[in-house]
Amino acid sequence: MKNYVVSGAANGIGKAIVLSLVREGHQVFALDIDEQNLNLLKLEAPKQIHTYTIDVTDFRAIERALLPVVKEQTLFGVILSHGIDNEHTISENSIWDRIIATNLTSTQRLLSLLCPAISNGGRVVMISSILGKVGRKNNSAYCASKHALLGITKALALELAPQRITVNAVLPSWVDTKMLREGLAQQARMMGNTVPLLLKRIGKRIPLGRLISAEDVAGSVNFLLSPAAVMITAQSLVIDGGDGCGV
Template identity: 40%
Template sequence: MSRTILITGAAKGIGRAVAENFAADAGHRLILLDLDLPELQRWVDEQQGQIKARVETHAANIADLPGMEAFFKVLAKQVEYVDVLVNSAGICNENEPEDLHNWHKVISVNLNGTFYVTSLCLPLMPDRGRIINMSSILGRAGKVRNTAYCASKHGIVGMTKALAMDLAPRQITVNAILPAWIDTPMLQGELAAQAAIAGLTQEQILRNAKKKLPMRRFIQSEEVAAMVRYLASPEAGGVTAQSLVIDGGVGLGM
């Protein structure tokens, strides 16, 4: 089944893994968005031998509403439908409770940006479309120096549930994925920062972190991509308004 699939945050991490998963299917049209267009295009160029789908890349700041409005205005002239939307773009800036700058920055990207893209994409989405939002295990919990990030990810869970109710009459499903400890550049950056604060090597921080995980390993981006693929499939037509956790057991009891 050929579909048009739009993925934000596709240059790295989970977004890249999702793009790679769908890119293996001939017939799909992938519209890949990221703020870091050179990195996104570099990955696409490197994968040319493996990519079977039609792929196009675009620079996009999802927090920039006028910019996203302009993008979708052009896109509406180029595609008839967007069958699947994967909102994977996001940032993880720590903030103290008094830090208004990072509060606005994180909320603008993670929550506002996700809603902007979804709202602007809906006129292009046919009945039985799929919307998959990337939240976090911190969409169910709290964490020191992460007020903004936790608020944004809790917000995505609430937005997912409300949108699912709005769109149910059209058979459009809306679901959120709540990952934790995913082996991505974002996690590696966080571990490096922790190592610098603690005066340890990143390898020491890595070993200590894995000891706290029930499965003693990080989740791979490809595992999250497989969950996205299921939620985008016809077989998941009855799954909506759900928050699906993939965390190796870290959130047991949450």
């Protein structure tokens, strides 16, 4: 039994990661702002899942919640899956500030608190995005935050290498979660389409023939947490079903 911290645990990719960890018999400290879905998640394995309803941009709340954990527990892994997206132009400062605080600054604060509690040979995995490698119109803050996670991954991998702790990022493209469905809703309205129809079209365009599931991403994260990945660090693993490999 190993101890893990997972952020963004109440929904989508984070939830799939938590469920795969508890299936393997591990204990998970699960963070999210979404209290309702966090409570539902806890019901899946009440003895193994410890839930913390916190806004990761509230640094005092992070400390209050996690200081007792890091004092009492040794962690094997930290998986950061929280994140938000919102279309905006380059001059919309408040949206920029909110996305950078949520996706980027909170990551540094969480890692500063949690890294000292990670055991030798442990793991850090950050959920970046394919938008950590390429751009998208009206998404400068999201793209900047996800590119920056790759910078943190490389620098922190070097910092933690003496303790044999690996630090990697996964970069999914189209994952069928609440985030993607909400992002597509406005586009669907403007085009007079439905979200399921847009999802079907995107799935068909992907060379491997379907959208990526949260469980697909959890599977890749499990690989990075496994003994097989012990010598893999500072890497960016793209999970896109071949979407980015040609025109």
